[in-house]
Amino acid sequence: MVAALVAQAGAATSTIPSLSGAPAASAVTTAVPGTDPNAINTIATPPIDWSAIMPMVVLFAGAVLLITVTSLMRRKPKGFYAAWTIITVLIAMATAVPLWARVQGWTDIAGQTAFLGLEYQPPFFGPFSAVAGAVGVDGFTIFATFVICISVALGALAADSYLRREGLEGPEFYVLMLISAAGGVLLASSNDLIALFLGLETMSIAVYVMAAMHLKRVQSQEAGMKYFVLGAFSSAFLLYGIAMLYGATGTTNLIGMKNVLSATIPLNNALLMLGFGFVLVGLGFKVSAVPFHSWSPDVYDGAPTPAVVYMASGVKVAAFAGMVRVFVVAFGQYAADWQPIVYALAVLSLAGGAVLGAVQTNVKRMLAYSSISHAGFLLMAVEASNGVGTSALLFYLAVYVFMVAGAFGVAALVGRQGDGRHSLDDYRGLGRTNPLLSASLVVFLLAQAGVPFTSGFLAKFYAIGAAVSAGSTYLAVVAVISSVIAAFIYLRIIVAMYMSEGGDGGAELRPTPEDHIRVPATAGFGIALCVLVTIGFGLFPDTLTRLSEQATPALVEEVTPPGSGQATAGGPTGPIAVDPTGGGSPGGATGAPAGGPGG
C-alpha cells in the first residue's frame, strides 16, 4: 500500500498553490521495474518525516516508557504517573509548535534556528503530507493535536487523586490514555482512510479498557462491555464504508480520492453514496450523534469519571477532526450528497440531547445528554462545510474540552469513594458544603448553556454563525431552541446545589459538615485551570479565534525533497493504480512491489 501511495502522491495535483518550487512534478525515476530480478523482494519504503509525526511518537513513547519504567521501579513517588503523563503531553505539544511555525510560515522561528539543539531547516513552508501521504500536517491537525493533548492532561489531573481514592493506583490508566491520545492524533491528521481507521481503533480500543477499568464496580464493567460491543459494531460499519469508497475510487488516500473524484465521474455512484453513509454511521457512533447515541449515557454513567473526562473531550475532538478531514476537506465537492445526512444528525442530536437530558436525574447522565447536544452544535459546524464552519468547529472543540473536563472533574470528586454518588440528590447542598467546587461547576454549566462572558457563548455563536453562513437557517433556529431546552438541564443541577430545601424532587437532605468534600491539590488545580480558561476565553477570545481561523485544513500531496533518492514518480491515479502489464512504464517505478505479481 505504502509504495503505491507514493506513486499516487506524486501524481496528485496540489490543491494548495503555496508550495513554492514543489518538486513533485519534476521528480525523477531512479529505478526501472523489470530490470531488477529481485524487484519483488525490495519494498520501496517511503521516506518518513519524523518531525511531522513527532507528537504521536512522543505520546506513544511516553506510554511505553511509563509502563516500562514503573515496572522496574520499586517504589513510586506519589503522583508519579500523572506527572509523567503531563510531562509527556507537554513534550508532545512542544514538538507540535515547530510544526505550527512551519505550516504557518513563521520564518523567524522555524526558518534558520535550531530546535532542542537540532538544526532544523524545513524544505518549505506551508501544509504538507508525510509518510507517503498517509499523514497530513496542517494547521487543523496541529490545533486538534493541541486540544487532544490538553484533554489528556486534564484527564491525568482528574485521575491522580481518583485512582488513589478508589484503590486503582497504577500506570495502566495513564498508559492507555496516552496511547489513545496517540491514536486520536493519528485520526485527526490522517490523510488516508486506512490511517484514519487505525487511528480510530487505537484510540477506541484503549478507551474500551479505560471504561471497564473500575473492576469493583459492576457499572464500570457494564459500561466497558456496552462501549466495546457498540464501538466494534460502529468500526465495522466505518470500515465497510471505507471499503466502498475504495471500490468507488480505487484508492484509500484522501488526496487520491479527491483527485479521482474531481477528474472523473465515478463509475459507481451508488458505491460512493453507500460509502459516505457507512463512514458517517461509524463516525456518528464515535461522536455520539443521535440516533447512534444510545451507548453514551450508559458509558458516561458507568465508566470511571476521569476516563469520562478524557472520553468526553479528547475522543470527541479526534472523531470530529476525522469527520472534517474526510467530509469537508476530501469530499467537499460532494457536499450536496452528505450534507443532508449531517443536517439530519445535527437536528436529531440537538433536539434529542436536550429533551432526553432534561428528564434525567443522574448528573453524569445529564452531562452525557448535554454532550450529545454539543455534538449537534459541532455537527452543525461540519454541515456548513466551509472555512467558517471549520474554524467554528475548532473554536468550539477547544473551549468544549475545558467545559466538559471541568464538569466531569467536579463529578469525579462529588462521586466520592466508590464513584457512585452521582444522582441529583447527591448535589443538594453542595453550594454550602463546598462553595468553591460548586461555584466552578456553575461556571462550567453556564458555559455549556452558552451564557455570555463564558467561552461557551462564543462557541455556540460561531457554530450558529457558520450554519447561517452556509444557508442552513432552519438548523440555526433548531440550535437556538435546543440550547434553551438544554439550559434547563444545567439550571436543574445549579438549583439542586444552591436551593436544596424543597422544590425539584422533594428529598430534603440537610448537609452535614461530614458532607464536605476534600478537594485534592491535583484535581483542584485541573478544575481551577478549566474555570480560568472558560472565563478567560469568554472575556478575551481574540487569540483563540485567530488561532482557530489560521488552523485551516488542507490536503496537500507529499513532496519529497529533491535528491533524497526517493522517486515520486507519476503513476496512474485512476481506479487502476497498477499497470496491468506488469508496470512496464517508468511511470510506475515506485509501484514496483505492487506491480511485481502482475509481471
Next chain:
Amino acid sequence: MTNLDVPYLVLAGGLFAVGAFGLLYRRNPLVMLMCVELMLNAVNLTFVTFGRMMNDLNGQVIVFFVLVVAAAEVVVGLAIIVAVIRRRPGASADDLKVLRG
C-alpha cells in the same frame, strides 16, 4: 472489472448483514464478539474483491491492517467478557442492565 467478482461482493454484503443482525439479535457476549469478527471479515473480503477487480494490490494489503486491528479488538473484548463473567457467571447481554435512565 470482471463480473466474475461481483458474487464475492454480494457474499461479503451477506456476511456483513449476518454479522450485524447476529450482533443485534444474539445475547451471548461471545457470540456477539464472533459476529463482530464476521463483519470485519466480510469487509476484508470486500477489500480483496475490489483490489482484484481493479488490479490493485492495496486492497489486499489493507486486509493485514484490518486483521491486526481485529486481533487487538478480540483481545480487549475477551478480557472485558472474562471480567464480566467472573463477576456474574453465565451473564448475557440482557443481564447488563444496571445502567438505565
